[in-house]
Every structure is written in structure tokens, then in C-alpha cells.
Amino acid sequence: MSPLSESEISTRLKSLPDWKIESGELTRTFSFKDFRGSLAFVNQVGEAAEKAGHHPDIDIRYNRVRLALVTHDAGGITAKDFDLAGAANKLV
Numbered sequence: 001m002s003p004l005s006e007s008e009i010s011t012r013l014k015s016l017p018d019w020k021i022e023s024g025e026l027t028r029t030f031s032f033k034d035f036r037g038s039l040a041f042v043n044q045v046g047e048a049a050e051k052a053g054h055h056p057d058i059d060i061r062y063n064r065v066r067l068a069l070v071t072h073d074a075g076g077i078t079a080k081d082f083d084l085a086g087a088a089n090k091l092v
Contacts, residue, residue: 003076012082019085025057025068026081030092032063041065041091048087054080056088 004012009026013019019028032038038060045067049055057068067088069081 001071001074001078001080003074003078009077016085016089024076025070026077026085027066027068029064029066035062038063038065044091045088049084052084054084056084
């Protein structure tokens with residue numbers, strides 16, 4: 001899978017307005033009521049990631065979860081990253 005061009009990334013970001021590019025990664029921070037909500041979300045993301053064979057970097061801070069997506073073996077952001085971001089959005 002090839003990395004997306006900057007224009008392709010910009011176009012795809014329009015359909016995921018809460019996501020942004022930070023340091024070459026597709027990122028979003030989700031907020032929940034409490035730590036249990038964060039953990040439940042992370043477990044759901046984990047299931048989706050396993051099915052997709054694509055795993056995000058996950059940072060949990062009490063009621064906030066930051067996901068960072070990049071396809072390391074492709075050397076950048078790919079359609080796989082946007083697919084998993086869309087799947088994560090549907091979980092909240």
C-alpha cells in the first residue's frame with residue numbers, strides 16, 4: 001500500500017473533521033465521562049484494529065484517549081489509516 005499524497009490526505013480529512021495531521025500521523029483525541037469509558041472505547045478500537053490488521057498508537061489519560069495512525073511499513077499515511085479512523089468514529 002502506498003502513502004497518500006498531501007492533497008489526498010487533505011481531501012480525506014474533510015470527511016473526518018475531528019482528525020488532524022500531527023508529526024506525520026493521523027490523530028484524534030476522544031473524551032469520555034470517566035476512565036471506564038476510555039477503557040471500553042480502547043477495547044472496541046482494539047477489536048476493530050485486529051479485524052483490520054492495522055494497529056494505532058493509543059494513549060489513555062483518564063477520560064481522554066488519543067489515537068495516532070500511520071502505516072509504518074508504507075512510510076506514511078494510507079487509506080488503511082483513514083479506514084480505521086472512520087471505524088473509531090463510529091464507536092463513539
